[in-house]
Each structure stands twice: as structure tokens, then as C-alpha cells.
């Protein structure tokens with residue numbers, strides 16, 4: 199099979215993995231080839247609007263497992279291919295040199311057994327790092343069931359190493375991915391957490407959950423994320439709206455992936471990581487799912503209108519973060535500036551604070567921005583839901599990281 | 606009459622002019638380069654000042670590296686009143702010293718920071734969007750079309766990243782080229798060099814074809830979102846992106862046909 203065709207097959211079978219980040223690492227170019235950028239770099243955007251940063255491929259799609267939701271499952275009748283390590287190195291180096299990519303994302307279907315698959319990943323990445331002196335970003339997927347010695351080797355070669363939890367509960371995993379075991383995924387996560395340092399998975403680990411293939415509520419999904427952020431110290435949880443690639447009686451019969459829901463989960467995830475929210479602030483047993491019409495932060499604010507308006511010239515940093523429309527960058531700017539002069543709405547605009555959403559929730563110098571007789575829940579809710587749009591979460595991450603890096 | 610002071614287009618000559626204005630306590634109405642089109646109320650003033658490169662050190666000493674980088678970024682932007690913004694930013698530094706950065710209520714400060722961030726953003730975009738082709742002589746060659754002059758900042762990035770390659774990056778909007786010789790880069794006018802950019806290495810076609818395939822395949826059709834793509838990768842950048850060649854062609858055919866169609870009517 200020609201290399202061109204292999205790439206077609208093995209990039210097609212890797213594309214459903216949502217992770218795309220190339221951030222968090224500061225690998226230097228020590229007389230070799232390439233380096234990494236702490237904030238990550240998007241090199242292109244595909245027709246679905248997702249950032250392309252890494253050459254995302256599988257080493258092979260000839261998988262012995264049969265996960266119900268996966269296009270590569272054993273029972274599907276599709277073309278199979280396998281790359282040699284040299285082939286992967288050739289494409290990676292040549293793509294990198296032309297600045298198409300920031301590095302390599304290498305995953306694989308399971309061939310023979312987990313450790314054998316891991317040994318192929320290790321061989322490939324060793325070749326890149328040692329023979330070609332490649333210092334670009336590498337994110338590899340650890341195969342559940344792999345032995346610790348394999349994890350140790352692979353982690354010492356990569357910037358990011360991760361394992362996908364795939365589904366929010368063990369029951370769903372048993373149902374839809376009968377060969378995978380949750381505790382094997384956690385074994386990997388815990389191993390990486392314990393051993394992570396400058397030369398072992400410096401950019402940390404992430405994971406992915408498929409949304410809408412199983413019956414869990416947003417509450418269950420977010421609780422899972424919260425627990426993994428706290429216990430496994432993950433950098434990111436990716437949420438991947440289930441794309442119906444297979445027909446199966448165990449899978450929901452949808453035709454369109456639940457993108458809006460995915461977007462809400464990302465927004466809420468953002469609130470957990472950067473805005474000091476907890477899942478219990480956002481969802482509970484009575485309301486276990488996010489409002490599709492309004493984002494989680496605004497929705498929280500509308501349910502806590504008695505805590506508003508916040509006076510921006512005196513309220514705490516944490517309170518600033520609770521205001522819809524005010525992000526980490528704006529909040530920091532406000533805190534820095536207001537020590538030195540008396541804030542006005544004009545100043546806020548000059549500072550780049552967008553008032554479009556914030557205006558319903560703030561006063562500045564004890565003045566409202568709009569006639570406050572309008573300020574009732576119904577009015578605000580209507581206005582906010584009109585403006586709501588899907589945002590690309592990766593983009594925000596880049597902004598955010600560069601902020602932490604440079605300011 | 607409005608006193609407009611003219612400098613000699615280069616950053617160094619602007620700094621020399623500003624120094625002279627400070628020294629003589631002159632408040633200009635505006636500062637413009639030699640391309641400026643005079644209007645009715647303008648009083649154009651050209652001072653005879655020597656362009657001294659030592660001024661860079663002098664300014665860094667007075668205003669510190671951070672502020673110097675900021676105003677250099679502003680100078681490289683395509684903002685209309687960038688010179689006078691720089692003038693007032695520096696002038697206010699004497700008053701506020703290191704607190705200046707917090708004084709975002711001053712227009713010169715909020716503008717300087719806004720413009721500098723804008724440059725940083727566009728440079729960051731091109732850290733991703735720059736596309737090299739490998740020429741027969743193994744030199745990597747890229748063309749970029751940024752709105753602002755980011756070539757210097759971008760070259761610093763690639764100097765670290767591709768330190769063991771020969772590369773050239775041409776800003777086709779400004780006709781300037783950055784040339785890197787495995788040690789350092791130099792930015793020269795496009796008129797001073799001829800690059801045989803169609804003389805490609807034997808691998809080039811094959812590799813760029815694989816990249817175009819990859820690009821097409823990773824887009825999930827059930828998630829297609831043209832608006833989102835356009836937002837992050839505005840059309841104006843497409844013409845330097847290898848993976849967009851096909852779309853560009855479609856676009857230009859569409860434009861030609863509609864133009865001819867209109868002419869026919």
C-alpha cells in the first residue's frame with residue numbers, strides 16, 4: 199500500500215479524538231529539530247472549525263477490540279493499515295519542517311495485545327526523538343492494560359501521555375466497550391500523576407469522554423470530570439459529541455451529534471478550572487442537565503440574582519469572575535487598574551472589557567449601565583439567550599495560556 | 606494651524622524626532638511619515654535631525670526594555686495614528702514611571718496596549734499559518750500576508766524552531782524578506798533578491814499532497830461549521846495556506862464566472 203493511502207486511512211480513523219492541544223511544554227531545540235511553544239499553536243482549522251495542531255494518526259486501525267461506538271472496531275468491514283515507524287517519522291518531520299503542524303498525536307488500535315501495541319508506539323517515538331532529534335510536541339495515547347515499564351518508557355519520550363476514559367460510568371463502559379476496564383484507565387492516570395516531572399510527560403495528561411452515546415446526565419459527566427481533575431490531576435477533559443458512525447442496537451439512534459450539549463459541557467468545565475466554580479454550584483438532582491439556551495455561568499447568575507449587581511470598583515477578584523461576560527483577563531485588568539484611578543464605564547471599555555453581557559450584572563461607581571428598571575430575570579434571560587453562540591474552546595485555551603505565560 | 610512633524614519613515618528616525626520634541630518641549634498635533642497627504646489646516650514641519658542608531662540604547666535605558674518592545678510593536682502596526690500614540694505613551698512615562706501600564710484610563714496607554722496585543726495576536730496566528738515549501742537547494746521558502754509588520758517577531762520564533770535549516774520568509778504585502786543562514790536572520794527589501802520559488806525539491810509535491818489529503822479528512826462532516834472556521838482562519842489568510850489551494854481555486858473560478866456573467870448582462 200502506498201504511503202499516501204495509509205495516511206488517508208489512518209488519519210480518518212483517528213479524527214474522532216477531540217484532543218488537539220499542543221500547549222504546556224517548553225521543550226527546547228538542542229541543536230536538533232524543532233521545539234515546543236508553551237501556549238500551543240493552531241496551524242490550521244478544519245472545515246468543522248476545529249483547530250489542527252498535531253498530525254493526528256493511528257499507528258494501526260487493525261484493532262482486536264470491538265467498542266460499539268468506534269469506526270475501527272473489529273466487526274466493521276473497513277480497510278486496515280499499519281504504519282512502520284520510519285513512515286511516521288518521515289511524514290512528521292516533513293510536515294513539521296513546512297510548518298504544517300506543531301507535532302505528532304499518536305494513538306493506536308490494539309494489535310495483538312496492549313504491551314505489543316505500546317512497544318510499537320515506543321519504537322516510533324524513539325526513532326523520532328533519537329535518530330531525527332525531533333523536539334516538537336508529541337502526544338501519545340497509553341493503551342489500557344499496558345505494563346508499568348512500558349508507560350515509563352513512553353512517558354519519558356512524550357510531552358503529553360493520556361488515556362481515554364471514553365464513557366462517564368463503568369456501567370456504560372461495560373456495555374459499549376466490553377474489552378476496556380475503567381480501573382485499567384485509572385491505573386494509567388495514577389501512574390502518570392505520580393511520576394510526572396520535567397522529563398516525564400511535562401505537559402501533563404488529558405482524557406476524553408464521548409457525549410450522548412450513553413445515558414448519563416450532565417451532572418454525572420461533570421462529577422466524573424471534577425473527580426478526575428481533583429484526584430488524577432488532569433490538565434484537560436475533552437468532551438466529544440457522539441458521531442453516529444455505527445449502527446448498533448445498544449447505541450442511540452441519532453443522526454446529528456449533540457454539539458450544543460458538548461459546548462455547554464466545555465463551558466462548565468472552564469468554570470471548574472479557571473473560575474473557582476464547583477459542580478454542585480451548577481447542577482443538582484432536580485436540574486441534572488444544562489440549559490441549552492443559556493450558558494452555565496449566566497444561568498448560575500440568573501438563579502442568584504440576589505447576589506447582583508456587583509460593584510466592579512470594589513468587589514473581590516472572585517466576585518468579578520462570577521459576572522457573566524467578564525473573564526480572567528478582564529478581571530485581572532480591573533484589579534490592577536482600580537488601585538490607580540477611579541473606574542468609569544468608559545475606562546472599562548478602553549480596557550477591553552466587553553459590557554454586552556456584563557452590563558446586566560454590574561454597577562461601576564454605583565451607577566448602572568442601563569436603566570435598572572429593566573433589570574428583571576425575564577428581560578435579562580431573553581437578551582442573553584439571543585446572543586448565545588457556540589465558541590471554540592481551544593481558541594480560548596490559547597488566549598488563556600498566553601495570559602498566564604506573559605502577564 | 607496644526608503642526609505636523611514628519612519623520613523619515615524608519616523607527617530610528619521616529620525615535621530621534623521624538624527625542625528632539627521632548628527636549629524642546631514641543632507638543633506636536635501629529636507625527637507622520639513622508640507618505641502623509643497634507644490637508645488644508647496642516648502646517649508641515651520637517652526638522653533636520655540626524656538619524657543616530659545609538660538612540661535605541663538610550664531609549665531602552667530611559668524607558669526600559671518592556672516599554673521599548675511595546676512601542677516597537679506599535680510602530681510595526683498598521684494603525685493610522687501610531688506615531689502620536691507612541692509620543693504620548695513615552696511622554697506619560699516621565700510622569701507615571703512603572704505604574705504607566707496600569708493607567709488604562711489614559712488613551713495613549715489603552716491604545717498602546719491594545720495595538721501591541723493585536724500585533725502579538727497576528728504574529729501568533731502566523732506562527733501557525735506560515736507555510737514553507739522546500740526548494741531544490743533545500744531552502745525552505747514561505748510567503749505571508751499579515752496586516753501588520755510582524756516579520757521580525759516571527760523570525761525570532763523560527764530562528765529557534767528551525768535553527769538548523771536555511772529559510773526565507775517573504776511578507777508579500779510589504780515586499781520584505783527575512784533570510785536565515787543557520788546563525789541569524791536579516792530582513793531585506795524584496796527588490797534585492799531573486800528567489801526561484803517554483804524550483805521545488807523532488808519531495809515537495811508528494812508531501813504537500815499528503816498534507817492536503819490530511820486536511821480534508823480531519824474535518825468531520827457531521828460537524829461542519831463554516832462560520833467557525835472563517836472566524837479563526839479568516840479568508841484573507843487563505844491564499845498563503847497550502848491546504849486551502851483547492852478552495853481558493855474554486856473561489857476564483859466563482860468570482861470570474863460571476864464577473865463575466867455580469868458583464869454579459
Ligand code: SF4
Pocket residue numbers: 261262263264265268269270271272306307308375
Ligand atoms: S480499542 Fe476500541 S476505541 Fe480503540 S480502536 Fe479499538 S475498537 Fe476503537
